[in-house]
Amino acid sequence: MAETNKEMRMEELDIDARQYQKLFYKSPAGMLLLDQDGNILKANQAILETTGYRFEEVIGKSIFDLFVEEDYIEEAKINIKKIISGKDLRHITKTRHKSGEIFYSLLKETRIKLNDGSYGILSMQIDVTDIKEKEEKIKYISYHDQLTGLYNRKFLEEELKRLDTERQLPISIIMADVDGLKLINDSYGHRAGDKLIKRSAEILEESVRQEDIVARWAGDEFVILLPKTGSEETEKIINRIITRTNETDTIDIPISIGLGYAVKETTDIDIYKVLNEADKNLYHNKISYGKDKESKIVKSFLDSLGTQSGETKEHVQRMAQLARKVGRRLNLSSNELHKLYLLAYLHDIGKITVPANILNKNGKLTEEEWEIVAKHTEKGRQIALATSEFAPIAEEIYSHHERWDGNGYPRGLKGEEIPYLARIISIVDAYDVMTNGRVYQNSISRDKALKEIKDCAGTQFDPELVDIFIKVILDE
Incomplete structure (x- = not known):
């Protein structure tokens, strides 16, 4: 009876060994049997397919020579x-393919216990590259700004906590916008605004050191974290930013970055x-x-307008000189004269938002094209309101295509409802x-032009202003 039980146990052990062999070699997961020095004793087909080796290339070799990254x-x-x-281990690691x-x-x-009584290691391996890459992508997205590729606010706040230690002192922080x-x-659209943000981000990155951290804080704001950096070195970095900014233009607009530290x-x-x-x-x-920076941007708009339309510098300069003569004849105050002078230069600034092919079209505009052109007064007002220097003439810019009889645009204002300076500049x-x-239009003589303006008195133009304007021209 004892002998029979012994035979049954031996048979069970033999079955277990065969099952183990079958599981090892047929497993869809990569399997390696290693000794305690990391030498490969056995390998299944799945691990060979995953790593690109043949059976004879791995048996007896060290995993450090074949698979483990340095x-x-x-x-x-x-x-x-x-x-x-x-101790059982479960972990993700980088593995080297034969290639x-x-x-x-x-x-x-x-x-696992080996046949000679020593211990070895049974290692099951699954390729999780796709999963890991997705995790890395998610991690990257969670810590980076999508538009600029810089670190985002979440990452910077974590770095502020991590680096806020005595050994990192002094720590400088630059705020930029x-x-x-x-x-x-408002003028060129958000795509152009995005381009401006991206180029500004590049300037900031190009101006700092490798160990510094540049992050997009919010909207048009950036933060630069400078560990182990005092005032002297921080000011050098700020000067580099200013220099690069002054050397860089995008979409014909001067880049300007405000800085404080x-x-x-x-x-x-x-x-x-x-x-x-x-x-x-x-x-x-x-x-x-x-104020100076805002003015430079708006003045660059005028240059852009001159290149894409007939709104030349000479045109606005002639208008400014003539408007000043009319304003003096009307005994306008020095403040009103200055506003009229600015209005001569900026009345059509909103046209920079109108495509050049529409502005310069030699023929009748379609209804859709006309709607685009008509919006330039509203765009012009938005541009003026964004600057402290030009905001006082925003309403005049908005109203300079209104007509005395109420048939103008954009609001259909009538008579004295139209701002006074807008009536002059029209x-x-x-x-x-x-x-x-x-x-798209040939010039005519002075007399024909004056007749045309006189004929439009009371319909397109303020009749009193027409009389004064004609006197100014005839007195020249």
Whole structure:
């Protein structure tokens, strides 16, 4: 009876061994049997297919020579010791293909007793490259700004906590924002605004050191984190940003970046107070210099308008000179004269939003094209309102195509409902166009132009202003 039981146990052991062999070699997961030095004793077909080797190329070879990336060798040796001591491991690691290509493997590894009584390692491996790449992509997206590729606010806030230590002192923070983004968005559209943001981000990245962190904070705002950096080095970085900014144009618009910084010198200062101080310094600098920057952007719009339409510099200069003569004849105050002078230059600034092929079309506009052109007064008002210097003439820009009889646009204002300066500039504009012509319109004589304007008194133009304007021209 005892002998029979012994035979049954031996038979069961034989079955277990055969099942183990079948599971090992037929498993869809890659399988390796290793000794405690990492030498390969057995390998199944799945691991060969995954790594690109033949059976005879792996048996007896070390995993360190075939599969383990150099950066992971020390970690792999430590893991082998853990497994041999009886600890099961489950981890993801980089694995080297025969071709040299790197992929990710999920490893489940356990200790196993070998035929000679020593311990080895049974390693099951699954290619999880697709999953790992998706994880890496998700991680990248969660920490990076989609438009610029810079780090985002979430990442920067984590870095502020991580780097807020004594050994990183002094820590400098630069706050930066892109001037005129709303102007660009309103004038050229958000695609152009995005281009401006991306180029500004490139300038910031090009101006800092490798160890510095540049992040998009929000909208047109950026933050630069400078560990182990005091005021002197921070100012050098700011000067590099300014230099690169001055050397760079995009979409025919000068890039302008507002900057402010603060430094954390001691551990007792809250890092967010330093961030707020940098923001306040940025705001102070923008108040001091912002007006000039806004004006430069709008003036660049005028240059752009001149290249894409008949709205030449000479046209607006003639208008400005003539408008000033009319304004003086009307005894306008110096403030009103200045506004009229600006209006002569900027009355059609909204046309930069109109495609050149429509502006210069030699023929009748379609209904759709006319609607696009008609919106230029509203766009012009938006541009003017975005600047402190030109906001006072925003309503006049909006109204300079209104007619005395109420049949103008965009609001159909009538008579004295139309702003006074807009009524003046509409006459000046019409006269200069008639006497100097356009791409789509031949010029006419002074007398014919004056007759045309007189014929339109009471319908298109303010009749009193027409009389005064004619006197100004005849007195020249």
